[in-house]
Amino acid sequence: MAAPIKAEPRKRVPAAERRDALIEAAVHHFAHGGLQGTKVSAIAADVGVAQPYVFSLFPTKRDLFLAAVGRCFEKIDAFFEAAAAAYDRDGPTEPDEDKLKAIGRSYVGAIGDNPDLLLLQLQAYAACGDDAEIQTVVRVEYAKLVELIRAMSGVDDEERLNGFFQTGMWCNVAAALGVEDFSVCSGWVEKSLAGVDEQPAGA
Numbered sequence: 001m002a003a004p005i006k007a008e009p010r011k012r013v014p015a016a017e018r019r020d021a022l023i024e025a026a027v028h029h030f031a032h033g034g035l036q037g038t039k040v041s042a043i044a045a046d047v048g049v050a051q052p053y054v055f056s057l058f059p060t061k062r063d064l065f066l067a068a069v070g071r072c073f074e075k076i077d078a079f080f081e082a083a084a085a086a087y088d089r090d091g092p093t094e095p096d097e098d099k100l101k102a103i104g105r106s107y108v109g110a111i112g113d114n115p116d117l118l119l120l121q122l123q124a125y126a127a128c129g130d131d132a133e134i135q136t137v138v139r140v141e142y143a144k145l146v147e148l149i150r151a152m153s154g155v156d157d158e159e160r161l162n163g164f165f166q167t168g169m170w171c172n173v174a175a176a177l178g179v180e181d182f183s184v185c186s187g188w189v190e191k192s193l194a195g196v197d198e199q200p201a202g203a
Helices: 015-037 038-048 051-057 059-089 100-113 116-126 132-153 158-177 187-191
Strands: none
Touching: 015 038, 015 051, 015 059, 015 116, 038 051, 038 059, 059 100, 059 116, 059 132, 059 187, 100 116, 100 158, 116 132, 116 158, 132 158
16 A cells, blocks of 8 residues: 655745735735725735734734835835936936936836836825824835935935926826826826826826
């Protein structure tokens, strides 16, 4: 008689790895459902753990939401850092382009390709209105982003920095609305009011 086949022992996944996987899954779910509309059970199911396990790592849904928001801003930082490094390595790709312009151009391209990061930013800003703790955390994350851009670009001109971040928010809204060119004279206003669907940005 053949010896019974022994089941392979289940590999134990380190808590740090599980935590990271939960944050990544949370980025996606909170981006589309927001803080109030997202179920922790759905995030747990994506990672293959029970909901009580999630709460052993993140005591509240708000804690998990804030971890996801923090990850979102980390990824945006990484986009900017990669763009700055590319500029240092390759120089300008357009006439009169400096590092600040190069970073901004990279964001316009990257944000349309990463809808979860776009939407989670908007969900984070929306959640600020109902929760002072979230507002404080998001404000600090945004402030860190401002300082990162100031340091990497070498630009300290208030008007240019304000313009950079105003344009970034403009791009966020345009991408969320599915408008390729958000200029008020580009035709999207008239098409929208006439009921003509715009092709989603990045489609």
